[in-house]
Each structure stands twice: as structure tokens, then as C-alpha cells.
Amino acid sequence: MKRYLQNIRKVVPYVPGEQPNFPDMIKLNTNENPYPPSPKIQAALQGIADSQRLYPDPTSHTLNAAIAQVYQVEESQVFTGVGSDDVLAMIFQTFFNDTLPIRFPDITYAFYPVWCRLFQIPYETKPLNDNFEIVPSDYFSENGGIVFPNPNAPTGIALPMNSIEEILQHNPDSLVVIDEAYIDFGGTSALPLLQKYENLLIVQTFSKSRSLAGSRIGFCLGAPKLIWALHDVKYSFNSYTINQASLAIGTASMLDTDYLEKTTRKIIATRERTKQQLASLGFTFPNSKSNFLFVTHTVWNAKRLYDALRENHIYVRWFNIPRIQNYLRITIGTDEQMDTLFRFLENYSET
Amino acid sequence: MKRYLQNIRKVVPYVPGEQPNFPDMIKLNTNENPYPPSPKIQAALQGIADSQRLYPDPTSHTLNAAIAQVYQVEESQVFTGVGSDDVLAMIFQTFFNDTLPIRFPDITYAFYPVWCRLFQIPYETKPLNDNFEIVPSDYFSENGGIVFPNPNAPTGIALPMNSIEEILQHNPDSLVVIDEAYIDFGGTSALPLLQKYENLLIVQTFSKSRSLAGSRIGFCLGAPKLIWALHDVKYSFNSYTINQASLAIGTASMLDTDYLEKTTRKIIATRERTKQQLASLGFTFPNSKSNFLFVTHTVWNAKRLYDALRENHIYVRWFNIPRIQNYLRITIGTDEQMDTLFRFLENYSET
Numbered sequence: 001m002k003r004y005l006q007n008i009r010k011v012v013p014y015v016p017g018e019q020p021n022f023p024d025m026i027k028l029n030t031n032e033n034p035y036p037p038s039p040k041i042q043a044a045l046q047g048i049a050d051s052q053r054l055y056p057d058p059t060s061h062t063l064n065a066a067i068a069q070v071y072q073v074e075e076s077q078v079f080t081g082v083g084s085d086d087v088l089a090m091i092f093q094t095f096f097n098d099t100l101p102i103r104f105p106d107i108t109y110a111f112y113p114v115w116c117r118l119f120q121i122p123y124e125t126k127p128l129n130d131n132f133e134i135v136p137s138d139y140f141s142e143n144g145g146i147v148f149p150n151p152n153a154p155t156g157i158a159l160p161m162n163s164i165e166e167i168l169q170h171n172p173d174s175l176v177v178i179d180e181a182y183i184d185f186g187g188t189s190a191l192p193l194l195q196k197y198e199n200l201l202i203v204q205t206f207s208k209s210r211s212l213a214g215s216r217i218g219f220c221l222g223a224p225k226l227i228w229a230l231h232d233v234k235y236s237f238n239s240y241t242i243n244q245a246s247l248a249i250g251t252a253s254m255l256d257t258d259y260l261e262k263t264t265r266k267i268i269a270t271r272e273r274t275k276q277q278l279a280s281l282g283f284t285f286p287n288s289k290s291n292f293l294f295v296t297h298t299v300w301n302a303k304r305l306y307d308a309l310r311e312n313h314i315y316v317r318w319f320n321i322p323r324i325q326n327y328l329r330i331t332i333g334t335d336e337q338m339d340t341l342f343r344f345l346e347n348y349s350e351t
Numbered sequence: 352m353k354r355y356l357q358n359i360r361k362v363v364p365y366v367p368g369e370q371p372n373f374p375d376m377i378k379l380n381t382n383e384n385p386y387p388p389s390p391k392i393q394a395a396l397q398g399i400a401d402s403q404r405l406y407p408d409p410t411s412h413t414l415n416a417a418i419a420q421v422y423q424v425e426e427s428q429v430f431t432g433v434g435s436d437d438v439l440a441m442i443f444q445t446f447f448n449d450t451l452p453i454r455f456p457d458i459t460y461a462f463y464p465v466w467c468r469l470f471q472i473p474y475e476t477k478p479l480n481d482n483f484e485i486v487p488s489d490y491f492s493e494n495g496g497i498v499f500p501n502p503n504a505p506t507g508i509a510l511p512m513n514s515i516e517e518i519l520q521h522n523p524d525s526l527v528v529i530d531e532a533y534i535d536f537g538g539t540s541a542l543p544l545l546q547k548y549e550n551l552l553i554v555q556t557f558s559k560s561r562s563l564a565g566s567r568i569g570f571c572l573g574a575p576k577l578i579w580a581l582h583d584v585k586y587s588f589n590s591y592t593i594n595q596a597s598l599a600i601g602t603a604s605m606l607d608t609d610y611l612e613k614t615t616r617k618i619i620a621t622r623e624r625t626k627q628q629l630a631s632l633g634f635t636f637p638n639s640k641s642n643f644l645f646v647t648h649t650v651w652n653a654k655r656l657y658d659a660l661r662e663n664h665i666y667v668r669w670f671n672i673p674r675i676q677n678y679l680r681i682t683i684g685t686d687e688q689m690d691t692l693f694r695f696l697e698n699y700s701e702t
Contacts, residue, residue, distance in 0.1 A: 016590040045596075240567060
């Protein structure tokens with residue numbers, strides 16, 4: 001084999017949820033928002049065609065200022081990237097350079113071990129308990145860094161704020177990264193803890209509650225010295241990542257807090273109704289505070305149900321991962337979409 | 352110092368050209384295109400607001416298919432990223448994992464050493480000759496990979512195709528990356544060599560000739576097995592990088608080849624006229640085949656002229672780098688913008 005082929009970096013890539021595209025499909029597989037983004041996006045997109053000829057502002061000033069205003073932090077505490085995946089990848093690359101392993105739950109966002117392998121970061125996983133909850137004391141002993149989503153994915157379970165603070169209290173020497181991708185659907189943000197803990201980074205995204213998965217905008221909030229370090233690495237990788245369209249869209253979306261509240265309230269209401277319906281159909285699930293439910297059925301096999309739903313163009317997510325092979329992750333869609341799911345399940349029988 | 356602060360990755364970031372924003376300014380400092388992008392962009396942006404709620408196609412199919420169609424290659428030979436910087440960063444990370452140093456010119460795109468430091472890639476630079484030309488034989492001996500722009504930046508000099516082929520002939524074991532960011536302004540693309548050399552990657556961008564610096568779209572063309580390796584690393588970093596807006600904008604732009612030809616012809620005509628004017632004002636410069644000129648003056652000091660231009664809101668680029676400290680890189684703007692520059696220079700005198 002040629003030398004240049006031998007030198008190719010070996011990776012086991014993340015497998016994103018499939019993106020089928022049938023006109024009649026019900027897409028509940030990638031935790032997208034069923035409602036369109038803020039109507040202010042349309043106006044933001046007007047007149048940006050000609051500005052495409054210029055490089056975007058590498059500091060993403062207008063967007064970062066809008067985020068700082070809404071979350072009542074300084075602009076120097078904000079870092080934005082091409083979706084929260086980009087932000088998390090930059091965090092892993094910037095901060096997780098210890099010889100001690102970083103630590104995260106065994107069942108969590110599937111990208112964490114992928115970044116560890118890509119950047120050659122040692123890691124260890126700590127099992128969720130039998131109720132799929134994070135056990136705070138698992139994170140008390142020495143480590144190279146900590147990362148977990150809150151609410152966790154794909155379980156949807158939120159860790160109470162006092163547990164998060166306990167983890168921070170035991171880790172003054174470690175960076176603690178809380179991935180709040182789903183926080184707007186009912187969890188409690190660790191944002192107030194930023195004032196007490198300089199080793200805390202909070203990651204959020206425009207992809208879920210703000211209906212902007214297609215714009216690729218994520219951000220994190222933390223102490224200015226952590227944010228500077230992220231900017232230095234970002235500028236060493238690609239100086240201009242957030243494009244003109246995303247700067248315009250993201251800024252308009254961030255400032256439309258009324259719309260965010262209106263649509264998240266609708267999704268929360270649909271989620272609670274879905275819990276009742278699925279319970280009556282024989283499903284059990286943790287108490288999700290996110291825009292998805294993580295369900296298992298008393299009788300039906302998850303993989304067979306997944307396949308049957310798929311054949312009927314209802315897409316949900318099944319993970320071929322130990323401990324959760326008999327679970328499905330179902331994104332909360334519109335009431336109408338969920339009704340179609342319920343009708344299917346009412347008539348479903350394993351053959 | 353806390354352990355987590357000690358572990359922060361140390362980098363010397365790339366410093367992008369400044370992005371001033373005065374209404375009357377003449378911005379000739381970052382090689383942007385003075386003309387707006389294809390008028391088809393406006394139509395492409397219509398109606399994309401609601402699609403923002405969905406993740407973009409991670410395979411960038413419509414965009415990659417348009418690129419494949421225009422360059423008459425297979426879609427499996429196309430990889431797209433968030434600007435050519437993202438594509439190049441992925442290439443460095445994916446392929447430059449040898450213990451032998453990679454090789455590039457001493458005077459070239461300033462990002463190459465930055466990526467080497469970020470990814471801990473050993474590298475060595477080979478000096479351009481006294482005419483600022485790449486010397487092909489410098490790249491014949493064993494190495495961990497080769498990368499250079501063609502035309503080179505900031506010189507604007509194009510390497511003839513037979514020299515590129517010579518380098519490829521001497522490097523069957525190395526990956527050879529040709530960064531053709533400025534190729535549409537008069538250089539000859541190495542594209543036909545893809546049929547003969549499986550170790551060749553050609554990088555291009557939408558930022559210059561297609562007036563889409565603000566959309567952040569770059570791509571590379573090469574053998575499918577190299578493209579697969581890039582996709583694997585990309586999917587391990589951030590699965591969804593090209594957002595919905597860029598997919599729509601990029602596809603429309605790529606297919607509008609008439610507009611590309613029309614605007615690049617205009618820029619080439621302005622460049623040739625600028626060469627005459629600047630020569631008559633006492634400047635000398637290599638024979639640029641790009642959308643910028645790399646000029647030095649027989650009498651005037653480059654840094655002082657740069658400062659004087661800047662005070663008058665005419666922005667060009669000066670590099671504080673040995674060998675080229677008495678040079679300025681001037682982007683080709685509209686004829687009107689260049690006339691303003693000429694008038695300033697006609698009245699300029701060092702004090």
C-alpha cells in the first residue's frame with residue numbers, strides 16, 4: 001500500500017440519523033422541531049444575497065451580542081460555532097488534553113466517544129443507574145474533564161441543579177461541560193452557576209427549540225478565559241465559520257423570545273399528552289424534559305416496531321447499543337403527527 | 352494554576368485580514384470579489400426560511416452533484432466544506448499523519464503552518480526563488496505530503512502544468528494537494544491530472560471567483576478513496592456542516608457558469624489595466640494570474656504606503672513576514688475603485 005494511504009487517519013465516524021425525504025412521511029427521528037422558525041427569519045433573509053460576496057464577521061459580533069443580551073452575560077462569555085457539534089468538537093480539542101481520562105455516561109450523546117477517538121483523548125464511561133439516571137458521585141474522583149447532556153440524551157432525564165452543583169464542587173480542577181441542547185423544553189439551565197464556577201461551560205443550540213437545525217448554529221457560555229482559548233483554536237482551524245445567512249438568521253431568532261416560548265410551550269403540551277397516550281398503549285419511559293420520549297414496551301420488541309413504523313413512513317430512532325436495544329427515541333412532532341402515530345400503534349400487533 | 356487551565360491547547364492562531372466597515376471605504380485587503388454573486392442566489396434564498404427547521408442533507412448531495420456536473424467528475428470525487436479553509440483543515444487532519452515533514456513554500460498561504468501546529472504535523476518550508484517562483488525540484492525528495500496554492504498566494508504566480516506533473520511524477524507515495532482558490536482568474540487547473548494521479552487532491556472555493564466569501568463553501572476533487580477518508584473524518588467532527596442556505600446558494604451559483612465567466616473576465620480586464628497603471632507609477636510585481644497583485648515600489652516603503660492608504664480608507668494587505676515586508680497585496684476591485692487608488696497614488700509622496 002502507498003505510504004500516503006497508510007497515513008490516513010483511522011476513524012469510526014458518527015452515524016447521523018437518516019434523513020429520508022418522502023412527501024407523506026412523519027419524521028420523528030432526529031429531534032427536529034415540527035414548527036417553522038420565527039417568522040422574523042424570512043425578513044432576515046431578505047437582502048442578504050449581495051452581502052454574500054464579503055467574508056462574514058469572524059467574531060460573529062451581532063449574533064454573540066444578541067445571545068449575551070438574552071442570557072444576560074457579557075459578549076466575552078459567548079462562543080458560537082457551526083451547530084453545537086462544532087462547539088463541542090472545539091471544546092474537546094481545546095480543553096481535553098490531559099493524560100487522565102475524561103468522563104461521561106455510558107448512555108449519552110453518541111458523538112462524545114467519536115470525538116475522543118478523533119482527537120486521541122482518553123475517556124471512561126460511567127453507567128447510568130437502573131432508572132437511566134446519572135449518578136453524581138461517579139464524577140467526584142480525579143478526571144481529565146467531564147461532559148454530559150442535561151437533559152441527557154437519549155433518555156430525556158434532567159439532572160437536578162443541586163446534583164450539578166455537587167459535581168462542580170468536587171471538580172475544581174476539571175472542566176465541566178454541560179450540553180444543554182434540550183434545556184428549553186423544561187429542564188433548568190445551569191446558567192446561574194456560571195457566576196460561581198469558572199470551570200463550567202454551558203453548551204446550547206439553535207437546532208431544537210429555535211427550529212434552526214438547518215442553519216447550523218450552536219454556542220457556549222463560560223468564563224472569558226475559556227472563551228478566548230476556544231476562539232484561539234477556532235481561528236487556527238477556520239477563521240470564518242458562521243456564514244452571513246446564519247448570522248442574520250441566528251440574530252433574528254435569538255431576539256424573538258416570545259416565539260420561542262410559544263412554540264416550546266406547544267411542544268411541551270404535546271409531549272405530556274403523548275406520555276398519557278403511550279402509557280395507555282403499554283409503553284413505559286423516563287420522565288422526559290426534552291422534545292423526545294425514550295420508550296420501551298411491555299410486550300413489543302423495539303426493533304420490530306421500529307421496522308414496522310419505518311415501512312409506514314413513520315421514522316423514529318433505534319440504537320443498536322447494549323442496555324437500550326429495546327428502546328425507541330421518539331421526537332415530539334405536531335399533535336396531528338402524534339395522532340397518526342397513536343392510530344398506528346393502536347392497530348399494531350407483532351406478527 | 353488549575354489543572355484544567357494547564358491543559359488548554361496552546362496555539363498561535365491565524366490572523367485574518369481585518370474587516371473594517373466604513374461606508375466610503377475601498378476594501379482591497381481580503382481578495383473578495385467586487386461584484387455581487389450570481390443573480391440566481393436571490394431566487395435560491397426565497398422560501399428557505401421554513402426548511403431551516405430540518406437538518407441539512409449531511410451528504411450535500413445537490414451541491415456535490417452540481418459541482419460534479421460542472422467539473423465533469425463523479426459525485427464520489429467531490430468533498431465540500433465550510434470554505435476551503437475547512438476543506439484544507441480536514442485534509443491536513445486526515446492525511447498528514449506521517450513522521451516525515453510535509454512540505455510547502457516559505458511564502459504562501461499563512462494558514463498552512465497554523466494547521467500544522469494545531470494538529471502537531473511536522474513541516475518544512477522550501478524557499479521560493481528570487482522571482483518568487485516555486486522550484487519544482489525542491490519537492491522531489493521524500494516527504495510526508497505536499498501542499499501549495501496555484502496560483503500561489505500572495506504572489507499570484509501560476510505554476511505551469513508541466514511543473515505540477517513533474518512534482519506528481521516524483522511523489523507517487525505522497526499526497527499532493529493543490530489549492531486552486533484563485534484558479535478561475537487565469538491559471539490552468541490541474542483537473543485533467545486527476546485521471547492519471549490518484550494521490551492528487553485539488554481544492555477550490557466559492558469565495559473568490561463566485562463572490563460567495565460570505566456563504567463559506569469550499570470543495571475538493573480527488574480519487575473516491577481519498578474523498579471517503581475525508582467524509583469519515585468530517586462525520587467524526589461535525590456531520591452537518593454545510594447549512595441549508597449554503598446548499599441552496601452554492602448549487603445555484605455552481606450551475607450559473609455564464610455569470611462566472613462574465614465576472615471573472617471583467618476582473619481579469621481590470622487586473623491587466625491595473626498592471627499598466629501601477630507599472631507607470633513605479634511599481635513592480637510578479638505576473639499575477641489571480642484577483643490580486645503583489646506589488647513593491649522602486650522608492651516608496653510598503654508599510655508607510657499601507658498606513659497612508661489605510662488613513663484614506665483604502666484597505667490593502669501588508670504582511671510582516673521576512674522577504675516580503677516591502678510588498679503589498681492589492682485585491683482587484685471594480686474599475687472605479689482602482690481609479691480611486693490610482694488617483695491616490697498619483698498624488699502620494701513619502702514625507
